[in-house]
Amino acid sequence: MRRRVVVVIFDGFQLLDLAGPVDVFETASLFAQEGGYRVEVAAVRVGAVAAHGGIAIDAAIALREVEGPVDTLLVLGGLKIPDCVDDRELVEQIARLAHVSRRVASVCTGAFLLAEAGLLNGRRATTHWMAAADLGHRYPATTVDANPIYIRDGEVWTSAGVTAGIDLTLALVAEDHGHALARKVARGLVVYLHRPGGQDQFSTPMRAGTPRTEPLRELQAFIDANPADDLSVPALARRAGMSERHFSRIFTNQTGVSPGRYVERSRADAARRLLESTGHPLDRIASLSGLGTPETLYRVFRRHWRISPGDYRRRFQTQEN
Incomplete structure (x- = not known):
C-alpha cells in the first residue's frame, strides 16, 4: 500500500516548496522495496494554479472533494500568504482535512495557514x-522558533524556508521507512540527510530595534561601523x-537588547561579512571584528549559528575569494 500524500497549493505558492518534497516522496517510492507514496495535488478549485513566477501546476482535485483517510497533509508556502489566510474556504478545508490525516505538515510560510486553521495552537x-516574527505576532498561541530547519510537535510538522521542505520530507520518509532509505534518497538527490546548523546561518544580520532618540541611533551606527573599538x-x-x-x-529599553548583547551581535555580523568577503585567517577576522581571539570567534559562531567559522566560510564565501 502506498501512503497517500495530499499537497495543498494556491495562487502564488512557492514552486520549490512543491518540487522538493514531491521529488523526495517519488524518489523514496522508487527506492522502497514495498509501499512508497502516492502524491495528489489539490487546491480550492480544480485546474491550473499559478506559482509565484507564473508557472502553472494542475490541481487534479478540489480540496472539498478530498475524503479521508489521508496519510500526510502537506501545506505549502508562498509570498501571498497574507492574502491566503483570508481565503476562508482554503483555511476551512485545511482544518477539515487535518482531522482525517494521520499527520499534517507545512513548508515555509505554509505554517501561517496551519495556524489560521487552529492547528498550531499550543504547539511549537x-x-x-x-516571517517568524510575524507568525508569532499574529498567532500568540503558537510558540515560534525561527532557527530549526524543521520541528515536530506531536503529529504536526513545520519546516523553515523553501528548501527546508526537502529536509522535512526526508524526516517523514525516515519515520515511515527508516533512516537507511531516507539516507539513500538524500544521496540520490545530492542533499544532506541532516543539514548541519540551523536556519540562522542563512539569515540577514541579527538586528535589534532602532532606538527612538537620535543620540542612541548615532551610537548604534558607531558600534556597527567600529567593531574593533572599545565598546564596553x-x-x-x-x-x-x-x-x-x-x-x-535606556539602551535596553529602546533596542530590546542589552548593550553587551548588541555589541556581541554586531561583532558577530562583522565577522560573518569578513568570512564571506575576504580570505583573512581567523585570527585576523577575530581582531578586525572586535572578537579578539579565534577561540572567542568560534564560541560566538557556535552560539549564534551552531556552526564553526570555518564551516560558515566554506558554505558562503564568494567564489572570487
Whole structure:
C-alpha cells in the first residue's frame, strides 16, 4: 500500500516548496522495496494554479472533494500568504482535512495557514526566518522558533524556508521507512540527510530595534561601523554622555537588547561579512571584528549559528575569494 500524500497549493505558492518534497516522496517510492507514496495535488478549485513566477501546476482535485483517510497533509508556502489566510474556504478545508490525516505538515510560510486553521495552537512551530516574527505576532498561541530547519510537535510538522521542505520530507520518509532509505534518497538527490546548523546561518544580520532618540541611533551606527573599538559599557556610556546605569537601562529599553548583547551581535555580523568577503585567517577576522581571539570567534559562531567559522566560510564565501 502506498501512503497517500495530499499537497495543498494556491495562487502564488512557492514552486520549490512543491518540487522538493514531491521529488523526495517519488524518489523514496522508487527506492522502497514495498509501499512508497502516492502524491495528489489539490487546491480550492480544480485546474491550473499559478506559482509565484507564473508557472502553472494542475490541481487534479478540489480540496472539498478530498475524503479521508489521508496519510500526510502537506501545506505549502508562498509570498501571498497574507492574502491566503483570508481565503476562508482554503483555511476551512485545511482544518477539515487535518482531522482525517494521520499527520499534517507545512513548508515555509505554509505554517501561517496551519495556524489560521487552529492547528498550531499550543504547539511549537517554525517557518521562514523572515516571517517568524510575524507568525508569532499574529498567532500568540503558537510558540515560534525561527532557527530549526524543521520541528515536530506531536503529529504536526513545520519546516523553515523553501528548501527546508526537502529536509522535512526526508524526516517523514525516515519515520515511515527508516533512516537507511531516507539516507539513500538524500544521496540520490545530492542533499544532506541532516543539514548541519540551523536556519540562522542563512539569515540577514541579527538586528535589534532602532532606538527612538537620535543620540542612541548615532551610537548604534558607531558600534556597527567600529567593531574593533572599545565598546564596553563604560566607553559607550561616556560617548552617550550618560551614567553607565542610565545608559544600560535606556539602551535596553529602546533596542530590546542589552548593550553587551548588541555589541556581541554586531561583532558577530562583522565577522560573518569578513568570512564571506575576504580570505583573512581567523585570527585576523577575530581582531578586525572586535572578537579578539579565534577561540572567542568560534564560541560566538557556535552560539549564534551552531556552526564553526570555518564551516560558515566554506558554505558562503564568494567564489572570487
